[in-house]
Amino acid sequence: MNTPTTERAETGLLIIGASQAGVQLAISLRGTGFDEHITLLGEEDHRPYQRPALSKEFLQDKVDKENLIFRSQEYWDEHDIELVKGARIERIERNTAADGTQDGSGVAVAADGTRYPFRRLALAVGARARRLEIEGAELDGVVYLRSADDALELKARLGDVQDAVVVGGGFIGLEAACSLHGMGKNVTVMEYGPRLVGRAVGEDTSEYFLQAHRGRGIDIRLGARMTRFVEGTGERAGTVAGVELEDGTVVDAQLVLVGIGVVPNTELAEQMGLAVDNGIVVDRHAVASDGTTVAVGDVANMPNPSPGHPRANGSGWRA
């Protein structure tokens, strides 16, 4: 028997992705007088929350999930912003007039078949953690940190962990390393490159980070060449037990946290035929190549207003 398809009422603006960028877009539009109905839709089952604390205060149990929530339900109700949780959009159908023109309206179709008609569309679908392809990457205990669910899973595992390896010496890797170290774990950071946070800061700052982390007792390995994640034996079969390096040494780890960057979620944009190049290519008004769809946040590849600087992904990093 086929499940009947639900068709929602048309919304003025459908924002796909209910996180930092989507939330801010909805709030800013109301602040500037946009008075059409807004639907803010996301696939996660949580109310929109702030990610930055996931590797810091939330991981350290200094704040709980409630502290991360952006706005109360009353706020969304008062501002005529409909929040839809747990809905993953799988494709966009664009309305096309008889003469072939498109005005930016269409229907977003969710994984459960629910249809969300819209007059205008904004993509705030962000990015996902880049996966590491290495032998043993599928072992239990190899984890990533992008979402609240990832953080909850990570926290639930920590009781059994004495030694942790963090793969990636970028911001998230170092923040998580400090948090884990502060909880009494032996932490080793494996950084493939010659210095820490190499893509974002200069050499002096990298050196400062290196000394600061080593000074705390975190083992930082630069130029680390890992060959595989080692599986445990006996009762720990199927679970990670260590990380093997090119020289054959194995660093013990009951937990491996991989933080090697993100990949923008461009699948919907590609399906829509929008220009994509390490993110959805937008102009300085955040408008994509079709002239109507807006893309904001980590998924957007926007022009950098400073002359001579390359394009950059939307949200940037505010420490």
Ligand SMILES: Cc1cc2nc3c(=O)[nH]c(=O)nc-3n(C[C@H](O)[C@H](O)[C@H](O)COP(=O)(O)OP(=O)(O)OC[C@H]3O[C@@H](n4cnc5c(N)ncnc54)[C@H](O)[C@@H]3O)c2cc1C
């Ligand atoms: C652990 C951690 C710590 C961080 N710390 C800092 C910090 O200190 N300072 C800082 O500036 N930045 C920090 N960041 C980065 C910051 O959180 C991101 O830049 C920001 O979240 C980007 O917001 P966004 O809304 O563009 O994308 P995202 O936060 O990635 O949100 C996109 C949302 O869209 C949803 N989505 C995707 N596809 C679909 C679909 N097809 N249908 C429905 N929903 C969909 C996703 O599930 C997600 O909820 C941190 C990130 C992490 C993970």
